[in-house]
Amino acid sequence: METLDKLQILSGAARYDASCASSGSRREGPSCGTGNTSQGGICHSWSDDGRCISLLKILLSNDCIYDCAYCVNRATNPVPRASFSAREVVELTMEFYRRNYIEGLFLSSAVMQSPDHTMERMVSVVELLRTEERFGGYIHLKIIPGSSSALVQKAGLYADRISVNIELPSQESLNRLAPQKHKQAILEPMSLIGRQIQESLLERKSSRNAPRFAPAGQSTQMIVGASPESDLQILRLSEGLYRKMHLKRVYYSAFVPVNEDNRLPVLASPPLLREHRLYQADWLLRFYGFSAAEILSDDAPNLDETFDPKTSWALRHPEFFPVEINRADYGTLLRVPGIGVTSARRIVAARRFSVITPEGLKKIGVVMKRAKYFITCSGRPFEKTDRQPALLKSRLLLAGGSAPEPPRQLALPGLFA
Amino acid sequence: MNRYLYDGTPEGLLSAAARIFSEERDPETVSLDERKDTLFEEGVFIGTDPASAETFFNRLRLEAPDAAYTLYYFTLAEKDGMETALLHYLAQALLHGDRVNGNLTHPAIRDIVAVSRKAQRELHRMKGLVRFEKLRDGAYLARMEPDHNILQPLAGHFSRRLRAEDWFIYDVRRRIAARWHQGKLQFGSIEQFVAPALSDEEKEVQALWQTFFRTIAIPDRKNPRLQKSNMPMKYWKYLTEKQGE
Numbered sequence: 001m002e003t004l005d006k007l008q009i010l011s012g013a014a015r016y017d018a019s020c021a022s023s024g025s026r027r028e029g030p031s032c033g034t035g036n037t038s039q040g041g042i043c044h045s046w047s048d049d050g051r052c053i054s055l056l057k058i059l060l061s062n063d064c065i066y067d068c069a070y071c072v073n074r075a076t077n078p079v080p081r082a083s084f085s086a087r088e089v090v091e092l093t094m095e096f097y098r099r100n101y102i103e104g105l106f107l108s109s110a111v112m113q114s115p116d117h118t119m120e121r122m123v124s125v126v127e128l129l130r131t132e133e134r135f136g137g138y139i140h141l142k143i144i145p146g147s148s149s150a151l152v153q154k155a156g157l158y159a160d161r162i163s164v165n166i167e168l169p170s171q172e173s174l175n176r177l178a179p180q181k182h183k184q185a186i187l188e189p190m191s192l193i194g195r196q197i198q199e200s201l202l203e204r205k206s207s208r209n210a211p212r213f214a215p216a217g218q219s220t221q222m223i224v225g226a227s228p229e230s231d232l233q234i235l236r237l238s239e240g241l242y243r244k245m246h247l248k249r250v251y252y253s254a255f256v257p258v259n260e261d262n263r264l265p266v267l268a269s270p271p272l273l274r275e276h277r278l279y280q281a282d283w284l285l286r287f288y289g290f291s292a293a294e295i296l297s298d299d300a301p302n303l304d305e306t307f308d309p310k311t312s313w314a315l316r317h318p319e320f321f322p323v324e325i326n327r328a329d330y331g332t333l334l335r336v337p338g339i340g341v342t343s344a345r346r347i348v349a350a351r352r353f354s355v356i357t358p359e360g361l362k363k364i365g366v367v368m369k370r371a372k373y374f375i376t377c378s379g380r381p382f383e384k385t386d387r388q389p390a391l392l393k394s395r396l397l398l399a400g401g402s403a404p405e406p407p408r409q410l411a412l413p414g415l416f417a
Numbered sequence: 418m419n420r421y422l423y424d425g426t427p428e429g430l431l432s433a434a435a436r437i438f439s440e441e442r443d444p445e446t447v448s449l450d451e452r453k454d455t456l457f458e459e460g461v462f463i464g465t466d467p468a469s470a471e472t473f474f475n476r477l478r479l480e481a482p483d484a485a486y487t488l489y490y491f492t493l494a495e496k497d498g499m500e501t502a503l504l505h506y507l508a509q510a511l512l513h514g515d516r517v518n519g520n521l522t523h524p525a526i527r528d529i530v531a532v533s534r535k536a537q538r539e540l541h542r543m544k545g546l547v548r549f550e551k552l553r554d555g556a557y558l559a560r561m562e563p564d565h566n567i568l569q570p571l572a573g574h575f576s577r578r579l580r581a582e583d584w585f586i587y588d589v590r591r592r593i594a595a596r597w598h599q600g601k602l603q604f605g606s607i608e609q610f611v612a613p614a615l616s617d618e619e620k621e622v623q624a625l626w627q628t629f630f631r632t633i634a635i636p637d638r639k640n641p642r643l644q645k646s647n648m649p650m651k652y653w654k655y656l657t658e659k660q661g662e
Binding site: 003011014029033045050056057098099103254270364 | 513516518519520521522523527541544545546547548549550551557559575577578579580581582622624625626628629630631632633634635636637638639640641642643644646647648656657658
């Protein structure tokens with residue numbers, strides 16, 4: 001098979017992996033080699049679905065022994081199969097990199113023969129790239145659950161980022177949709193990687209020549225909407241992954257039906273709005289000082305589709321507002337709808353020069369159509385609202401909260417059978 | 418309000434700033450414009466003095482490195498008619514040092530920082546969007562038409578990244594080029610550009626990239642609006658993956 005045909009099959013099979021980040025690692029290129037990495041990451045293109053292309057995202061093979069219900073590469077799916085040789089991947093990466101198409105390589109794979117066999121072949125590709133080609137660009141390597149810890153170790157020494165996919169947010173869903181995958185086989189390498197990263201960071205503090213282990217950290221991905229977990233369950237899981245395992249990112253991927261299977265829900269379209277709201281909530285966890293328990297509760301375990309999670313929180317907590325722009329601390333400012341990390345930092349910086357006026361606030365970049373209901377400026381409110389939640393909601397909606405999309409899902413055939 | 422004029426060059430601007438700051442009590446009440454030699458022009462002309470321009474810039478670098486950085490990117494934007502704002506910005510920078518960019522409610526600071534940021538943003542964008550083609554002699558060539566004059570920092574980026582290759586980056590509209598050859602970076606202008614012949618395998622590699630670009634998109638999530646807002650169409654002209662669209 002020609003490289004072009006393989007590329008078509010193996011990039012098509014890799015497109016459901018959400019991660020394309022190339023940030024978090026800063027490496028000077030080898031003096032006579034090719035490539036370096038940029039701390040902030042660089043996007044090189046945007047595909048027709050609007051997602052950024054930063055890495056050459058491919059599978060080494062789509063020839064899978066597993067039969068996960070949601071996966072396009074499942075063993076029983078009648079799709080064309082292909083596998084790259086290590087040399088082919090190396091050539092593609094180098095040719096693309098020299099033309100500045102990409103920031104580096106994202107290599108994943110279906111499970112061929114066994115997890116160890118697959119992982120070994122994947123590691124040998126990046127080994128070739130790093131040692132023979134002296135490639136200094138970004139490498140994201142997927143860890144196959146169930147592969148030996150020696151291979152995980154080796155992967156972390158060559159790659160900038162490594163990731164193990166959680167796939168589904170609970171053990172029950174894994175059992176039902178991916179019976180060959182086990183929670184333990186996923187979580188074990190994750191905690192091993194987490195420990196290694198921490199150790200390597202410590203070692204590098206005492207010696208600059210200590211080897212880096214996955215300098216861009218660890219991430220994971222789960223599919224949203226293929227199984228019945230609530231948003232609260234998902235956010236609690238993410239919270240645990242960030243706080244206990246020190247993950248850099250959790251990716252959420254709206255379930256796109258690619259197989260006919262009576263264990264899968266029937267959707268009119270992928271739950272993109274739900275995915276979007278989860279990402280917003282994820283940002284609240286990581287950058288805004290929120291906890292999962294603040295965002296959702298057992299009484300209301302799913303994110304509101306009408307309002308973003310921060311606005312929803314604000315509507316439930318009228319006692320927290322109004323916030324005085326000229327006095328509130330950074331953490332309090334962050335909780336105001338319409339004020340993000342950038343605006344909050346700017347407000348704090350600008351206050352050191354002079355009192356911020358309403359005009360100044362606009363210039364700083366605060367989204368006034370949302371913020372104005374929740375703030376005062378030198379004691380003066382912007383809007384005379386009686387702060388009745390219902391009235392506030394309708395005003396915010398008029399001001400262009402997002403219009404609710406048609407009800408999402410969900411008949412879950414087979415689930416209650 | 419005193420009016421001053423200068424010759425329109427970056428050095429001239431810094432020379433004027435140096436002199437105005439040494440003579441004027443409150444530089445923020447002063448205006449500065451490029452001399453156009455029209456009949457009704459008013460103002461005191463300040464000539465370029467490379468030595469005082471350099472002294473001034475070094476002082477700025479020492480007292481407010483962030484402002485020197487902002488100034489560098491501001492000049493890449495090649496914006497006319499903002500000299501007075503820049504003068505006021507520099508006055509604030511010397512007054513407040515590195516904190517100056519935080520004072521975003523100050524109109525001059527806001528305007529200068531905004532222009533400078535736009536240039537930085539395009540530089541970052543072009544680090545991703547520049548496309549090299551392999552030529553018959555083995556060197557690589559990229560053509561581009563950015564809004565800002567970002568060739569110099571962009572070439573600096575690639576000199577750290579593609580060290581083992583020989584390459585050119587050509588700014589088609591400004592007719593200037595950067596060349597990386599045997600580990601050295603040079604800049605020059607190009608009067609007559611003749612497109613050199615591509616290497617034999619170039620079209621094959623391009624076809625591979627175009628295939629990848631097509632198949633990596635998830636058909637059920639097609640979103641051309643998002644694509645265009647992230648990657649405006651003005652950049653498509655030289656994008657390998659967008660040829661023939």
